[in-house]
Amino acid sequence: MIPSRDLFPRYSAKIDSWSFTGAFGRNFERLVNLQMWCFGCDIRRQESAFLTRYGFTKTRPPATIHGSTRYSRTRTCGYSIHLWGFGMIITDGRAALCVKRFERTPKILEGSFDPTHIFKPHDLPPFREPRSPKESSLARTLLQHLFEELHGYETYISTTSHPAYRRECVQTSPKTGRLQGRREPWEAWALLASRQDEIGYTPAEKSGAIRGSRERDLHLMLAS
Numbered sequence: 001m002i003p004s005r006d007l008f009p010r011y012s013a014k015i016d017s018w019s020f021t022g023a024f025g026r027n028f029e030r031l032v033n034l035q036m037w038c039f040g041c042d043i044r045r046q047e048s049a050f051l052t053r054y055g056f057t058k059t060r061p062p063a064t065i066h067g068s069t070r071y072s073r074t075r076t077c078g079y080s081i082h083l084w085g086f087g088m089i090i091t092d093g094r095a096a097l098c099v100k101r102f103e104r105t106p107k108i109l110e111g112s113f114d115p116t117h118i119f120k121p122h123d124l125p126p127f128r129e130p131r132s133p134k135e136s137s138l139a140r141t142l143l144q145h146l147f148e149e150l151h152g153y154e155t156y157i158s159t160t161s162h163p164a165y166r167r168e169c170v171q172t173s174p175k176t177g178r179l180q181g182r183r184e185p186w187e188a189w190a191l192l193a194s195r196q197d198e199i200g201y202t203p204a205e206k207s208g209a210i211r212g213s214r215e216r217d218l219h220l221m222l223a224s
Contacts (some may be wrong), residue, residue, distance in 0.1 A: 007179060011192060015140060019129055020104040029104040029186075030088075033177035034170065035185050036101050037069075039083060041169040042157070046177060054156055056083070067119025079145050082115045089113065090146045092191045095135070097142035098127040102176065105129060147193035154186035 002113040007027045008014075014024045042050040052058060068085040075081075087100035096113035096224050099106045100121070108126035108212035118124060130136040157166055166184050179188060 006182060007188065008191065015143065018105070018136060018139065018209070020106075023106040027179060028085050029102070030177055030179055031185060032099055032103075033101055033191075034173055034179060036085070036087070037177045038157075038166065038169045038185060040085070040153075041172075043069075048161065050157060050161070051083075053160075054153060057070045061119035065119055067123075070115060070119065071147075072115065075149075079142070081146065081149050082118075083120070084120045088146070089115065089191045090142050090149070092145070095138040095142060097139055097146065098124065098128075099146065106139065106143060108135055108142075110135060110138065133150070144193070146191055151186065151189035154189055158184075158186055 009022070010025050011024055014020065019025075020028055036081040039051070042048070056075070057218050058075045059070045059072065060214060061069065071079050071083040081089075082089045085101075087098060087103075089096050090099045091097070091113045093112060095111065096109045098109070108130050109125055109127045113125070130139045154166070166186070168184050170178075170184050
């Protein structure tokens with residue numbers, strides 16, 4: 001079996017340069033497609049209600065609109081994530097990042113984002129690839145939060161569902177949502193989320209963030 005790291009070659013450099021090309025981009029698109037397929041499996045398994053039990057709220061489109069149900073989750077750390085059948089958006093009030101099904105490159109919208117009336121892809125405001133250092137930093141930070149959120153959700157699925165459940169979802173996924181070796185999404189998100197001290201920081205900011213993290217750890221140790 002191909003090591004998971006080989007599915008996303010040079011992933012740190014690729015994300016830092018926002019270059020979703022080559023094998024990295026191809027497998028990232030497949031991973032997003034696979035995750036969206038798995039969300040669909042979780043929704044269809046109504047007796048389990050995985051998304052709502054995990055903390056997502058469900059909002060159906062109005063009766064006059066033929067669209068996708070929205071699932072939203074607001075985090076205490078200041079960001080929220082919104083899911084539809086066509087993709088997902090994560091926002092922190094400063095910007096929003098859109099990751100769509102069947103698209104390789106996540107796109108950003110600077111400023112506030114209101115999902116209230118969005119039920120179809122055409123309802124979305126104009127997202128685009130980052131163009132400035134500020135937008136690039138915001139995009140990388142939001143993408144990191146998304147990696148961590150999806151990794152957390154898949155960890156929840158692995159610990160609360162039948163051991164074979166997610167594997168069955170992966171086995172029935174369409175070709176556009178298959179990773180080599182039929183890997184489950186948990187493993188891929190774990191790899192991408194593991195570079196949490198690298199995304200969204202300049203070298204000076206990275207050093208300060210690591211130092212702050214160590215100081216917080218020391219404070220918790222002394223308080224315990």
